[in-house]
Amino acid sequence: MSRPLVAQVNLSALRANLAKARECAADAQLLAVVKADAYGHGIKRVLPALAKADGLALLELDAAVALREQHYARRILLLEGFFSDHELPEIAARRLAVVVHHVQQIEMLEAATLPRPIEVFVKVNTGMNRLGFRPGEVHAIVDRLSQTASVAVLRLLTHLARAEEEDGLREQLEAFEEACQGLPYPRSLANSAGVIRYREVGGDYVRPGIMLYGSSPFPYDTAEMLGLTPVMTLKSAIIAIQDLKPNESVGYGGIYTAARAHRVGVIACGYADGYPRHAPNGTPVLVCGKKVRTAGRVSMGRTARAVRDDRGRQSRYRALTFTHVHRRYRRRRLHRLESRQGAERARRIPHPCRRRSHRRRQIPQPRRLRHRRLRGQERVPVAAW
Template sequence: MPRPIQATIDISAFSQNLAVARQYATKARIMAVVKADAYGHGLFSAVSGFNDADGFALLELDAAIALREAGYQRPILLLEGFFSTEEIAEFQRYRLSAVIHHEEQVAMLTKSKHALDIFLKINTGMNRLGLTPDRFSLIIQQLIDSQCAKSLTLMTHFANADVPSEKGSVIQQFESFLSITRDYHYPRSVSNSAAIVRYPETQSDWVRPGIMLYGSSPFPDKTASELRLKPVMTLSSKIIAIHDLQIGDKVGYHALFEADRPMRIGIVACGYADGYPRHAPTNTPVLINDQRSRLLGRVSMDMIAVDLTDIKHAGLNSAVILWGEGLPVDEVAHYANTNSYELLCAVAPRVKRKMMR
């Protein structure tokens, strides 16, 4: 028997979540974000579920080429663009769109004598990637004059669209973007998952949903179910050992949990080497036999301890859901003081993926 931990990927949930995104963004084309192996779900599983997407966005050139070689013909956007002149020929060969976010990329593209579909990124306050507003007009004119842009799309990225109290900064970024680009009549791409839902006025020609497509809420104050999103990944395992504790008995490394009553605990085949968050504390929720229970003590590399005291019919091989169907990944992330992006992306290669349609 193989080790029982697995990540079940519900392909139909990809399609359902994409349909929800389209209901929010009725007039825009959808660039489904599939970077980081589709947030840990598997690139080809995701794109098969995103069959109705208008394009795909990712960071990894080899993954983009693999999509093309597998026959995907829709636009594919590399969100950090190219990193060397040598890569540009591959972009042209495989018809890949490139984000240009600094002037050196323009110099590389001009030197290469190739022409690409370009998304020109402007820094409107995120201060991560993007041209400064004062350089935008010069750079876009260089691209036009050099004829190295087969097409141009203008883009930016919001820093705070997921934070309810930051509406002002979102609108400020958007208005800055509109002001900078007002004299240029090219397609635009601005909205991420949070903006698609909360700021419909920012939607333009292309939207770029990411986390919502995987069934997780982009907001701390709204659940995925409230947004009609369905979890795609269910991380599950089984009980592999059971212990009875007396008052004062301790559990796990550094004895972080001490029993205050007679208890029954189970050991689950799942640890931080599988991608479960090491800093998840006691009381982080789990489901055992579809009943809600809790983590006990320190997460170790390959195992966690859970409370079986009040769980009916729990025993060896009882099913444990770490997150997914019945237990939102957002809730687990909240207990672990992180976000769902990190948990989903961190699921280790050693965890078997099971595809379900």
């Protein structure tokens, strides 16, 4: 029998989040970011829900090729460009756009003989300090690429590091404007945070990522405050209940000690399933629609939670580690959890929570939960990914 752990993807929520991004940046072309297998949601599964995007952006050449083989005809942007000159013929044949961020890539383009020229986004380093050319180098780089036969179209791109901070955002926008002054090429600045602040950021192309999957790109504004709906739901079951006496501890290292006699439930979900390994005591989870807290250290396959005394001894309680709750069920006082809540307590971004949790196996829903299943919500069996 498989473990009682299942990930569900709500395609209706994804469409709604895409519409929200479109609303924020109505004047720009929208490239939906689907890197890391659509943040763990599965590119093949979410592709129909992204039909209204103007294109896609990702990291992996093989994933881009797979999309073309599925007859996806719109723009596909490789956010890290290419790593070898051997990839260039495939990129040209598949009509892929690339980000160019270092001189070696330019040298490869200059030396290449391709069946058709490539669309290039020149990346400007305005403060992220990971990829891109310094502002003072941009004009020379653009001049060099504009004379390269392998380059068809040029565009300018940067990545916002601190879009939630007024000073940080202003500094990056000023650096980008100074670097690109006088260059008549379309521009792309906005990631998810920039999309929400599009009136200040602007640009011809936007690249929403984490917001499409229902997480806030800001540290202080929740997804609900921004009108976003989490797309993935991770569900499991309590597989055991232990009665703790005062001063007894739970799990590795005994970091949780019971101050009084109470019960803890053990959930079949651990860090191997995408739940944050460093989530501390008190991280929230839903059990039968009630919010409870972690008790002890998260292990590879299990997590202990404090269980209210009125829960009895049955072990098949449904537990939701992160989820969304539709409006119609809020009146039933079901708490809303996001992957960000667990990730924030572990001082991590929520992406890894989704990347691994999507691999969990499908299980039948208990009869009492079937009426809560929402339109557009689909189970995610292992074989589908």
